[in-house]
Amino acid sequence: xxxxxxxxxxxxxxxxKPVTLSCSQTLNHNVMYWYQQKSSQAPKxxxxxxxxxxxxxxxxxxxxxxxxxxxxxxxxxxxxxxxxDAAMYLCATSRVPGQxxxxxxxxxxxxxxxxx
Amino acid sequence: AQKITQTQPGxxxxxxxxxxLDCTYDTSDPSYGLFxxxxxxxxxxIFLIYQGSYDQQNATEGRYSLNFQKARKSANxxxxxxxxxxxxxxxxxxxxQDxxxxxxxxxxxxxxxxP
Numbered sequence: 001x002x003x004x005x006x007x008x009x010x011x012x013x014x015x016x017k018p019v020t021l022s023c024s025q026t027l028n029h030n031v032m033y034w035y036q037q038k039s040s041q042a043p044k045x046x047x048x049x050x051x052x053x054x055x056x057x058x059x060x061x062x063x064x065x066x067x068x069x070x071x072x073x074x075x076x077x078x079x080x081x082x083x084x085d086a087a088m089y090l091c092a093t094s095r096v097p098g099q100x101x102x103x104x105x106x107x108x109x110x111x112x113x114x115x116x
Numbered sequence: 117a118q119k120i121t122q123t124q125p126g127x128x129x130x131x132x133x134x135x136x137l138d139c140t141y142d143t144s145d146p147s148y149g150l151f152x153x154x155x156x157x158x159x160x161x162i163f164l165i166y167q168g169s170y171d172q173q174n175a176t177e178g179r180y181s182l183n184f185q186k187a188r189k190s191a192n193x194x195x196x197x198x199x200x201x202x203x204x205x206x207x208x209x210x211x212x213q214d215x216x217x218x219x220x221x222x223x224x225x226x227x228x229x230x231p
Contacts, residue, residue: 107161
């Protein structure tokens, strides 16, 4: 089945220790997104890639970086995690809307990050 | 201003009854899409139903239907015959033509189905 895969599902890191979360997709979608979601809140968009074009949200801290080496893979790097970065990180993909905004996002299962 | 408003932080419904989750949105873009997602406690976001701004009929997918009132800018989700497995967070989201790839999510409604 075509899908969005995130690894690991659970990640524990120490304060200030860099961590990388990975996302892969078999859907061949042009657009990949990274969201941060804290408990009982809506997902907050960090950035997205449209093919190789990187689009950063204005309020995404510099501590968060991303790489997309090819269509299938996208990585989220947190350079110096703080306690406030503990959250669920969701990766999603989407086709380009084309003539209209008709295409839904497909989400991975998420990576729950704990910062000690 | 909030683009997506979900005024019900939490809802309770009896098993087998219908429930309506409210969503209002704000856009000046004539072309947009509205989406509902379900997020169980396990964390994955599950796509439920879609409504396009130019769609003449309300969307339906099994037990889910969308009550789309364009003039009022509302897109309420109706779940018929609630099941215990429907207990989850529900998010309304919008994608606007002019904003390309970005989805905007509402704050969510936590639905609890009572046996």
